[in-house]
Each structure stands twice: as structure tokens, then as C-alpha cells.
Amino acid sequence: MSKNNWLFEITPKNKLLDFNFKEIWAYRDLLFLFVKRDVITLYKQTILGPLWYLIQPLFTSIIFTLVFNKIANIPTNGVPPFLFNLAGITAWNYFKDCLVSTSDTFKKNEAIFGKVYFPRIIMPLSIVVSNLLKFGIQLTIFFLFYSYFIFQGMSFSISIAILFLPILIISMGFLGLGLGMIISSMVTKYRDLTFLVSFGVQLLMYLSAVVYPLEIVEKTMPKYAWIVAYNPMTTVIESFRNIVLRTGDVTIISSFSVLGISFVVLIFGMLVFNKTEKSFIDTI
Amino acid sequence: MEEVILKIENLSKQYRLGTIGTGTISHDLNRWWAKIRGKEDPYLKIGESNDRASKGNSEYVWALKDINFEVNRGEVLGIIGKNGAGKSTLLKILSKVTGPTKGSIKSKGRIASLLEVGTGFHPEMTGKENVFLNGAILGMTKKEIASKLDEIVKFSGCERYIDTPVKRYSSGMKVRLAFAVAAFLEPDILVVDEVLAVGDAEFQKKAIGKMQDISKGDGRTVLFVSHNMGAIKSLCTRCVVLKNGGVQILADTKTAINEYLLLNKVEDLSVKKFFSNAGVVKMTMAQLKNKDLVCNTFHSGDSLTIDVTIERETNDEHEVNLFVGLYDEYGVKQAHFGNTYAGYKIETNKKNISLQINKLPFVSGTFTINLSLHLYGKPHHRELNALTFYVEPGDYYGIGKNVIEGNGRFLIESTWA
Numbered sequence A: 001m002s003k004n005n006w007l008f009e010i011t012p013k014n015k016l017l018d019f020n021f022k023e024i025w026a027y028r029d030l031l032f033l034f035v036k037r038d039v040i041t042l043y044k045q046t047i048l049g050p051l052w053y054l055i056q057p058l059f060t061s062i063i064f065t066l067v068f069n070k071i072a073n074i075p076t077n078g079v080p081p082f083l084f085n086l087a088g089i090t091a092w093n094y095f096k097d098c099l100v101s102t103s104d105t106f107k108k109n110e111a112i113f114g115k116v117y118f119p120r121i122i123m124p125l126s127i128v129v130s131n132l133l134k135f136g137i138q139l140t141i142f143f144l145f146y147s148y149f150i151f152q153g154m155s156f157s158i159s160i161a162i163l164f165l166p167i168l169i170i171s172m173g174f175l176g177l178g179l180g181m182i183i184s185s186m187v188t189k190y191r192d193l194t195f196l197v198s199f200g201v202q203l204l205m206y207l208s209a210v211v212y213p214l215e216i217v218e219k220t221m222p223k224y225a226w227i228v229a230y231n232p233m234t235t236v237i238e239s240f241r242n243i244v245l246r247t248g249d250v251t252i253i254s255s256f257s258v259l260g261i262s263f264v265v266l267i268f269g270m271l272v273f274n275k276t277e278k279s280f281i282d283t284i
Numbered sequence B: 001m002e003e004v005i006l007k008i009e010n011l012s013k014q015y016r017l018g019t020i021g022t023g024t025i026s027h028d029l030n031r032w033w034a035k036i037r038g039k040e041d042p043y044l045k046i047g048e049s050n051d052r053a054s055k056g057n058s059e060y061v062w063a064l065k066d067i068n069f070e071v072n073r074g075e076v077l078g079i080i081g082k083n084g085a086g087k088s089t090l091l092k093i094l095s096k097v098t099g100p101t102k103g104s105i106k107s108k109g110r111i112a113s114l115l116e117v118g119t120g121f122h123p124e125m126t127g128k129e130n131v132f133l134n135g136a137i138l139g140m141t142k143k144e145i146a147s148k149l150d151e152i153v154k155f156s157g158c159e160r161y162i163d164t165p166v167k168r169y170s171s172g173m174k175v176r177l178a179f180a181v182a183a184f185l186e187p188d189i190l191v192v193d194e195v196l197a198v199g200d201a202e203f204q205k206k207a208i209g210k211m212q213d214i215s216k217g218d219g220r221t222v223l224f225v226s227h228n229m230g231a232i233k234s235l236c237t238r239c240v241v242l243k244n245g246g247v248q249i250l251a252d253t254k255t256a257i258n259e260y261l262l263l264n265k266v267e268d269l270s271v272k273k274f275f276s277n278a279g280v281v282k283m284t285m286a287q288l289k290n291k292d293l294v295c296n297t298f299h300s301g302d303s304l305t306i307d308v309t310i311e312r313e314t315n316d317e318h319e320v321n322l323f324v325g326l327y328d329e330y331g332v333k334q335a336h337f338g339n340t341y342a343g344y345k346i347e348t349n350k351k352n353i354s355l356q357i358n359k360l361p362f363v364s365g366t367f368t369i370n371l372s373l374h375l376y377g378k379p380h381h382r383e384l385n386a387l388t389f390y391v392e393p394g395d396y397y398g399i400g401k402n403v404i405e406g407n408g409r410f411l412i413e414s415t416w417a
Helices: A021-026 A030-044 A051-071 A079-100 A124-153 A160-187 A192-206 A215-222 A225-229 A232-245 A252-277 B022-037 B087-094 B126-137 B140-155 B169-181 B203-216 B231-237 B255-262
Strands: A006-009 B004-016 B060-072 B074-082 B100-107 B110-113 B189-193 B221-225 B238-243 B246-252 B271-272 B281-290 B297-299 B304-313 B321-325 B334-338 B352-357 B365-376 B377-391
Touching: A021 B231, A030 A124, A030 B126, A030 B140, A051 A079, A051 A124, A051 B074, A079 A124, A079 A160, A079 A192, A079 A232, A124 A160, A160 A192, A160 A232, A160 A252, A215 A225, A232 A252, B004 B087, B060 B087, B060 B221, B060 B246, B074 B087, B074 B203, B074 B231, B074 B255, B087 B110, B087 B189, B087 B221, B110 B169, B126 B140, B126 B169, B140 B169, B169 B203, B189 B203, B203 B231, B221 B231, B231 B255, B238 B255, B246 B255, B271 B377, B281 B365, B281 B377, B304 B321, B304 B365, B321 B352
Parallel strands: B074 B221, B074 B238, B110 B189, B189 B221, B297 B377
Antiparallel strands: A006 B100, B004 B060, B004 B100, B238 B246, B271 B281, B281 B304, B304 B352, B321 B334, B321 B365, B365 B377
16 A cells, blocks of 8 residues: 555645635535524524614614714715715625624634634635625615605616626625634734724724715815725725715726725735634634 | 554644733744744744643643554544543644644545534524534535435434424433434544543443444544543554653553553552541541551452541431442442441441451452441442552462453352362
8 A cells, every 4th residue: 555645634834825725615515504504593582583684774874864964964965865874884884794703703613613624714704695695685775765765756877887786795795804814813812903893893984985975085184085095995885875876986997906905805814814724723 | 454544643732831911922923033034933942741730841831742653444543541641632633623733644534523512503593404504514515414314313312302493402412413413424534532421321322332333334443532441442442542742552452541540540549538528427537458458459369458437526326327339440330338238337436447358359450449428328428539459360269370361350259069
């Protein structure tokens, strides 16, 4: 019997680029089952159940409208402020959910990761996919209100740029997943980041043009507007509003550059994640 | 020809002791600096062997150090060792939960692990949904699970509850279901860690039987970790004994178990003092004697006396009884003595109770004694593993020859004609 036909070898060597896509594919059923678990257990033993999908964006949008548009008088370019905010929140929520829930992958799944091996990336991937379902529902809710406003006599029309919507969604998913994986890898050793995530995300929202149009910042604070303008999430949200509400300044180039940035972030996230997954259980 | 399916070479694992705090960053930076200059990790050079009881100087410790062994296809290999000997670390590396610091494992088959069953069960989901999820976590595809679902449910014996959320299950039922899923996995190498500790006797028997089927019937390899020497003995062909992170011995099960028991023989247990806060009456000391000699190594046929000293708080009369349990190295009860069984009454003023076994009927082995003092018929003061003694083959029949090992473990006085 030849000694060289080993099926696999476990060594301490950690190659930098070591993506085993074949293995991930072999575990696709697990990905699906995790998504199923997330969906069916999310609102178990709640009275309102899936209604929470509606309540969260609805109430946030109402509050934002009251605070930012009624009290602070932020203009929305003739778009009903409620719809303006709802559009921003719907898109922002998907990114936020992906980021926040992937960022504690290692910590939250310590028990299961410490017992069995499967490609760890399945876990954050499943989160992004199950959030996509949630996003789908919230997008539907948005379009319900949208139709209601059209029914009330507002004249909107969806731009042909709706074809770019998948690109936006992919960008958000990649960005959230990539950042989340970087953070989750670092949290295994340095718990400080957990605190950073919870309030950092809050701050990031105000830098992502969720509650105001980008051009307002450019007008009022031209010196600092670049902070908002170069934020990839600003582009995503502005693009989304441009598609459905025809407000916001977006070009095809900016959309694709965001996709590019997200892709780079995702690759970097996967690298860090890969490096961590081998021995995180010793440090967590 | 026996085929090596798993080869472990110079496997080592280093851990950092203490908490991870501000020192971590500086160590990380040092490592990184060494790596840039192309030098070896400075913290790999230091580190002490993993002896749990002795306090060391280094922050770094080798949980496993230069482990080498091979496993053949179709073999059930037991892994035994005291707490902290490195068993679980070894299994964790085998199941890819964590990576080794040095060395390698080469495998010719898929490894699946059964470490503490039930991980990944979601309490809100039904038994059936959890079977699918757990199976997928362990590496099965949905199709595989679906085709085995009926068998799994039947093996678990939880048919009735299969559509109920797992949070309503008893802990034993969870283990049954989880073990059932894992038992129907089809890896080339199955790693099993202490799963039999939970679950009732019937299920333990079933589980051991299943593992025997896996190895004998299907020719798959099993690595089995347990403290239960009985289970090890009935399942394994060979055993690895780990001690302080190294391989002490790799041998056939009997030799390995003896070696392991020898490791545990640390203190002289022929005399023991008890410090108990049991009121009214309590045991203060017990000792083992061979005639008048205090000792704990005996030969078959020797007389063995257990002396127990008891102390009374007052001179009041109390009804006191003493019970003595005798256990073998596998934790199996071999005999039970009680003064009431023999119709002997312990007098009120009696301080020293002694029980004499006239002629030790064991061929060989290690035995422990549990003492239980009853007050008015109820257990009052218990001392578990109070005393330990060893029996070696002796001249039981009085013919000038020692009895031979390997032909049963008991000797019975008998007459030939």
C-alpha cells in the first residue's frame, strides 16, 4: 500500500489563499437548513409574529419623518418624507442586519464550532441569505406604501435603472458580510469590538445619507461632504432612492465602483475569516 | 495486510494559560516581528509539559507534545488517560475544530466526530427538523438524511415526540436523538467522546452495540474516548494511554488498561482519615490489614481486614450499622457487606469495627471500598473510594503454587473427589 495516497492532511500550516469552494458546495444543504432554522424560529412564541417585519420599518420611518423632516425641516426634494425615509431604512436595514449578525459569528456559535467541523463560512453566508428573505418582505412592504402614494395621486415612475437593483443588493450583502467577517474574526481575541459594532453602526447610519439627501450635505457642509459621498453605503441608498423615487445623484460608474469595493471588502473578509477559523476556539 | 488509515506524526498543541488580556497584543506583535525576520515563533520554544497538578513557571503549556501513532482500518482504538491528559485536545484536532501547533495528521478517510451529542439542536424546532439540521452539521446531505430518517427515529426511540419542539424533551431523549443521528453517519473514521455517560442503561447498551456494528460489520474505524473501562474493554482492540500530553503506551486493551490503572496508583490508600461534619456518630478512620500488617497489596487467598474507627458525640444509645461496598477497577460492584446481613449487632460503646474477609477470592485486580454508616436504618455518613487495594495472584489453594490469571476472576473454595 503506497503511503502517499492520503485523502487529506491536518497541519498547522495556514495558507493565505485557501478557499475550499468545493467543500462549501458540499455543505450547501447545511446552508439551506440554517436559513430555514433562522426563518422558522425568529418569531416563534411571539403574538404578532411576522407582523414585526412591518412594524419595525414602519415605526422607524414615522419617527424619522417627525424628527428630521417635521422638526428639523430637512428637505426631501418634493418626495413625501415618509416614503423618502422608508426607502432609506429598507435598504439600510439589510446592510445593518447583515453586518451586525455576522459580526458575532464566532462568539455566538462557539458551542457548536467547538464541537464539530464544517466550513465556518456557512454560518455568515446563511445569515446573509436569511436576511435577504427579510429584505424581500420589507421591500414588498415598501412597494405597498409606494403604490398607496401613487393611488393618492402622486406621480412616481420606476426608472429603468431598476435593473441595477440586484447589483445594489449584492453590494450591500457583500459589504455587510465582508465587514461582519472581519469584525467577527477580531472579536475572538479582542472583545472591545463588540461595543464598537453596536454604536458604530448607529453612527454609520448618519454618515450614509439614510435620513437626508446627499446634495443637502454638499450644499451645507461642502468641506466634509466627501465623508458621506465616499461612503459606499451612501451610493447604495442614493441609488435605491433614485430608482424608485427619482431623487438622488447616481451614475452607473458609481454603482459599479461600489460593487467593486464591496467585492474587495468581501475577499479581505474571507481571508481574515479563513485565518481565524482554524484556531479561534483556543482564544475565544 | 493491515492498512493504516490514520497517521499522527509529532502532533503538538500549545496553549497559553491564564486570561487573555493586555499582554496578548504585545505577544502577537512579537510573533509577527519574528515572522517578518523569518525566525521561529519565540513562544514555541518555551512551554512546559502538561501536568495539571504541578504549578509551572511558564505561561505556555503543551497540551499535547509529539504524539505519534497509527490507526488501522476497521479498528476500534480506545483513548484513555486521566483528566487533562490531552484526550479532548487530540479529538478536537482530529475533528478539525482547532488546528495543531506542530506536526500533522494524515488521513485516508472522512472523519466525523461525536463529541458531546446534541450540539446544534435548536430548542424551538421539532425533533424531525433537528435531525435534519444536526445531520447536515455533521456533514450529511439532505437526501442522505431523508433516506435514513425512519431508521434514525426508530433507533432513538422517540417516535412519539418527533414532531414536538426539542425544548420539551428530557435530556436523555435529546441524547438519544442526537446519538441516533450520529450513529447513522457513514464516515470512514468516527470519533466518539464520552457520549455514553448520559442515557439510561438500555440506551448505553444499544449505543455500544451500534458502535460494534460500525466497526465489525461495516469495517469502519472508531476512536473512542471514555473513562468507563468496562465500555473500553468491550469495544476496543487497542488503546492509547495519554499522560501529561504524551503517549504513555499504545498496546492491546488489557495491557493499556493496566498501565492506565497503574498511573492512578498514586497514593497509599491502606489508611485513611476522614473529616466529616456528620453529627451524632461518624467514621474517623479506616485501614486495611493483612492479619496484623497494615498494607494494601494482597494475594489471592490472603485474609483481609477492614478496620473502621467510629466516634460518638455522646454516650446515648444509637442504633448504628456499617455497610461496605467492594468495587473493581471498572466501577462494577463485586460484593456488599453489612453487619446486619451477618446478624452482627454493633454495641453502643464500640469504637473499632472490623470486617474480616477470610480468604480473598479474587485472582487479581484493583478494588476500591465504599463505606456507609447507617443511623437508625438510614445512610448517615458515607465515604466513597475510602480505600483501595490491589490483589495479585497468590497461593489460594495452598498447594505452593500461585493461581493462574486469565481463567476467570473469582476463586471458589471447592473439593475434588
